[in-house]
Amino acid sequence: MPYSLSNHPHHHDHQPAHGHSDVPSDPALRTKALESLLTEKGLVDPAAIDAWVEAYEKKIGPRRGAQVVARAWVDPNFKGRLLRDATGAIETLGFLGREAQHIVVVENTPAIHNLVVCTLCSCYPWGLLGLPPRWYKAAPYRARAVIDPRGVLAEFGLALGDEVEVRVWDSTAELRYLVLPERPGGTEHLSEAELAALVTRDAMIGVAKAGALREGRA
Amino acid sequence: MNTIHDLGGMHGFGAIAPERDESPFHETWEGRAGGILEVMTFPPGFTVDRFRYLRETLRPDLYLVQSYYEQWLYIAEQVLLEAGMISAEELARGKASPQSTKRNDSMRADAVWDFLHDRAHSGRPLAQAPRFTSGQRVRARNMQPAGHTRLPRYARGRSGMIVSHHGGHVLPDASAHGKGDAPQHLYTVRFAARELWGAAAHPRDSVHLDLWESYLEPA
The missing domain is CATH 1.10.472.20 (Nitrile hydratase, beta subunit)
Structure with missing residues (x-):
């Protein structure tokens, strides 16, 4: 069993790497020691770690979600299916998988603004947005998004009027939420690929509007 | 378990700190x-x-x-x-x-x-019919398990409305402790912000949680 303050008086015996102060050592050194131990025991292949890192650094990221959003903006049939059965609609694009098995897409409109959080841990649609940004996993966002969503949005530069309804989605199960942002005005002439470039990671979490931030922010 | 991971609704953690052009890994x-x-x-x-x-x-x-x-x-x-x-x-x-x-x-x-891209997921077919239907008023139970649960403290004892049903899903409270999948019907429940946070909350706002059948009772 893992140690805890309350029921395991001998936790030093299980946590020698943490030393007598109970403060863990430098995570970089700890990681190196663990990788080396597990490699020696055949419990991990360093090349598989390389492949995992490369997948999330180079291949699986918010461009996937942006593609889904842009298609919904140009194809009403796809959008209809996406809002009814996002998992089925996205399956054809090959984006489902780890932390993206059951997808729910919620649509922003002039009257409704959606915001996604995971107060209990850091649930996030990896298959559509890649790994979550640090602020999404940190205490301030997880604590405040449910009790003060308008304050959170204002901090991100998004001031919503009283007439707008804010719907917060706390990801407590394996459903993963993606916000379908409003299509920005004046984009009628843009291609699907050009539209996708306007869709930021933040817009798909619900802390920004599409096209509201400079390119590269997401 | 009632510990610090259950952060929803807490004060004192300060401002959110978004970074520009953040990479997936900082080091x-x-x-x-x-x-x-x-x-x-x-x-x-x-x-x-x-x-x-x-x-x-x-x-x-x-x-x-x-x-x-x-x-x-x-x-x-x-x-x-x-x-x-x-x-x-x-x-x-x-x-x-x-x-x-x-x-x-x-x-x-x-x-x-x-x-x-493996498609193994937490959905499990269930023979028994769901206890609740969309539109029904429910209350999240006042339960304080010492083990794993996915019912945050801020929703316990609060009333809301079922907005959708997602079939059977593995119950984390069992699965985290070697007790098998123990699947139950899973629902999305809408709680009015005022029900959760009191009169100071915005009257239009709401928080939605995905909750298993045993977390809920009729309201």
């Missing part, structure tokens, strides 16, 4: 720690719910100061220690004991892409 070790916990060999029967539970067992004072991937390191160590796959001595020395036998069945690099 090389973060990617290595993340990768270890994803592609290492797990003990039989290990579940994502056990993973989340182990993160919750991190001492609250450490939980608040450790970064996400530092917490993952803790989880990886705990998984392997509690399964006896590594010993505390080995972990301390970063070296396998001379008695240790080397396995050769860990995930290979060429299997990682398929692993990331």
Whole structure:
């Protein structure tokens, strides 16, 4: 069993790497020691770690979600299916998988603004947005998004009027939420690929509007 | 368990700190720690719910100061220690004991892409009919389990409305503790912000949670 303050008086015996102060050592050194131990025991292949890192650094990221959003903006049939059965609609694009098995897409409109959080841990649609940004996993966002969503949005530069309804989605199960942002005005002439470039990671979490931030922010 | 991971509604953590052009990993070790916990060999029967539970067992004072991937390191160590796959001595020395036998069945690099797109999921068909229907008023139970649960404290005892039903899903409260899938019907429940946070909350706003049938009672 893992140690805890309350029921395991001998936790030093299980946590020698943490030393007598109970403060863990430098995570970089700890990681190196663990990788080396597990490699020696055949419990991990360093090349598989390389492949995992490369997948999330180079291949699986918010461009996937942006593609889904842009298609919904140009194809009403796809959008209809996406809002009814996002998992089925996205399956054809090959984006489902780890932390993206059951997808729910919620649509922003002039009257409704959606915001996604995971107060209990850091649930996030990896298959559509890649790994979550640090602020999404940190205490301030997880604590405040449910009790003060308008304050959170204002901090991100998004001031919503009283007439707008804010719907917060706390990801407590394996459903993963993606916000379908409003299509920005004046984009009628843009291609699907050009539209996708306007869709930021933040817009798909619900802390920004599409096209509201400079390119590269997401 | 009622500990610090259950952050919803707390004050005092300060401003959110978004970064411009953030990379998935801020330092090389973060990617290595993340990768270890994803592609290492797990003990039989290990579940994502056990993973989340182990993160919750991190001492609250450490939980608040450790970064996400530092917490993952803790989880990886705990998984392997509690399964006896590594010993505390080995972990301390970063070296396998001379008695240790080397396995050769860990995930290979060429299997990682398929692993990331594997469709194994938490949905489970259920023979029994759902107890609640969309539009029905329900109350989240006042329950305080010492083990893993996905009912945050801020919703306990509060009333809301079923907005959708998602069929049967593995129950984390059971799965985190070696008690099998124990699937139950899963619902999305809408709680008015004022029901959760009082009169100061915006009258139009709401919070939605995905909750299992045993978390709910008719209101």
